[in-house]
Amino acid sequence: MEISKPERRFIISIIVVSAIVVILNQTLLLTAIPEIMNDLNIEFAQAQWLNTAFFLVNGIMIPVSAFFINKFTTRSLFLVAMGIFMTGTLIAALSSDYFVLLAGRIIQAISAGIMMPLTQVILLNLFPVSKRGRAMGLFGMVIGVAPAVGPVLGGFVVQSFEWSMLFWIVLPIAAANFIFAAFTMRNVTTQTNPKFDLLSLVLSILGFGSLLYGFSAAGTMGWSDPFVIGSLIFGAILVSVFVRRQLNLEQPILQLRVMKSRAFTLSSVIAIVFFTSIISGNNILPVFMQEMLDYTPLESGLAILPGAFIMGLIMPIAGYIFDRYGIKYLTILGSGMLLITSVMMAFLDENSSFWAITIIYTLRLVSVGFAMMPLTTYAMNSISNRLIPDGTALNNTMRQIGASLFTAIMVTIMTLIPASIDGASPSIESQVLGVNATFLFSGFLALLALIMAFFLKELKDIPEEDIVE
Template sequence: MAGVFVAILNQTLLATALPHIMDDLEITANTAQWLTTVFMLVNGVMIPVTAFLIGKFSTRSLFLTAMGLFTIGTIVAAFAPGFSILMIGRIIQASGAGIMMPLTQTIFFVIFPIEKRGQAMGLFGLVISFAPAIGPTLSGWIVGQYPWRALFYIVIPIALIDLIFAYFFLKNVTKQTFPKLDILSVMLSTFGFGGILYGFSSAGTTGWGSLPVLVSIAIGAVSLFLFIQRQGRLKEPLLEFRVFKYKIFTLSTILSVIVFISMIGSATILPIYMQDMHGFTALESGLMLLPGAIIMGIMNPITGRVFDAFGGKWLAIIGLSIVTVSTFQFTVLTAETSFTYLTVMHAIRMFGVAMVMMPVTTAGLNQLPERLIPHGTAMSNTMRQVSGSIGTALLVTIMTSTALDPEQFGVQGLIRGVNISFIVAGILSLIGVFLSFFLKKAAPAAEGE
């Protein structure tokens, strides 16, 4: 869990430190942005491969390798003399981090019986919700007091301690099936998911009409289509798309995508609104998000227990209803909206997200036969990565394209775009409420069902 925490923390830790890195290494903003983009891309490329890796290697060897890569990458980044070495460090970090999250979920589903998986995934949800939320706030405070390299220095001892504990206490729990590696599938997966992630993550800043975005999305879409077709023909697919034959898993994945787009939208749009249109600092916008993250972290283990007792249906219905109502409260923002209003509404929103995120994921994975759980966790995390990228690009594009000319309408013209982007997020959440009524409590299905 500690390994997953620092791995996810690293995804957002550099967010507010980029200006300091730019000054120190004398690089442009576009170049510096690659430090966060490449982490996301490598993460997204590694996650679909984890189902194969879990079947090929033992739990201990795979986790120690992943954590070792992450630790080595952190050390390289901390002592990097220039941008190129720092970039290599981030790539090595991400290659380890991409394996850890699906692997940890799979371990939880193997060691916990079905009636206690809600609690286990609740603890997992505490980590994956809290870590990215405190990243920008923690980063803003650290770089205000110390050099940016301190962001990596503080991670190194945590990663080393986790490695030591894993070496002495982690046991082999996952089953080794020794699948054969299909090189073409790996290439198609890399170009497919990598192209889609890069294209959509770049679209929000460079525009949908830019050549790199169009080419990247086109290559990604074609590669992904060929990848899915190939997986259907292989006896031992790299990523098993047959998991979508299980209806509750499919429904839970759709609901997870909806709530993740809604969550990532607020984490992206609100800081832009606060800093560019409302005069708040990066640290203040991070502090606004923090109470919501704390509430979500506290609620995840609680909703996990509720899920074990009653299932996920009413948690999802009530949670998505709260998300929908609170999302529409962000459609009336002005240049005078108070910090308190933003903080309270965001906290209520995250309360709703906590009722949905881990319970629906657990409900879907619970229906899968044990053999397919590694593929289910890999697919679930892949969909989360892709939906986060697409959702961010979609909401940022709506925000910029529906904003009015600030010279004519002032700052409220820009805020109009923010309000409309939240209307779209609210409608999406409302669709999620309707779909939640079809969620059922399902036991693991037999292989042929």
């Protein structure tokens, strides 16, 4: 179906607004947790599940998103996903009970797990290969800025209103976007009508869900915890069975043969390092600033915010550079900057100033801005248009699992080092050493990414027979 320029602008507006709303909800409750705990009379461990469950369900839905994108039209899937999101948001807004609120968050996450891959697939289908970098840069700007704005906006709102206002603010925006989409959204994807395989769906949900939970729990409960070990083993077995089944099915729900593309696989692995640097940094830096340097939650959020905004501004520029000059030098630049800034973060101590932390962390996020979305675009350009839904799902799944694994390792390092020095009552100095060690580990990952960057080939240098059809 031919899409006119005005129609394309309408579609881009719709998916950008939906992406902002959905991604904002991933972090919106982080600073509202204390208020929710007091209002619903629940413990911190329970309250954390409002965020953990969102993350897990979102991650579970991503691998099966390819099936839905291939099965249903763009318009129908988008409207259903937005309808699900609005339903979850309304339930959360009206809730006065913890389990009702948790149900609302889970329903929101089901939508998010479909919406994010769908948004990428729509953008990739709307633009020719030569302009995809700029389009994905626009998407990168959204996913870079929105998560950082969420905690600051959430903290501001709960200071003046009930926490339910967070959902009431989001709901009318989502509803307006839904109505607009109902009249202007067009079908831009091609339906292959894959056969539904219930066993594959169950294996995917349970397998990837167990792995994601195991990695996220390992950082706090420890790798030797029986439940963590059981979750990881159970998840690994089910994912192995899932992979084997997909390779043997005539119509798999996820085409794993996109991994035959060396360009796709290598760029997806490097992208894991950059995604990990965002997730781990956003988890570790607030702990470092609040628990060890006595900064307030607002101050730690403000330290992250400039880097997120600048990273978002750089992503469209990096996309333009990618379209003109290719992937290799952008990735080398990004990896090199990430390596240098990780080492600089490793030398922060209890006397480090707010501005020193903010500037170094901003430069760290700038490195991500240069490389992450170009790597994703490069990966999608290395496979045929028909396989883009599968490539998008697999690329996102690899990032989620990889970031969960490495973040868990870094949190483990952060807690084990002070415990080994001071025992059960670690000093501030030993806790800071633990944080320093985590950023050295991040620097090691950046070094690996830098080495791998030299093996990336520009798409014009890849033989046609190596493009997976």
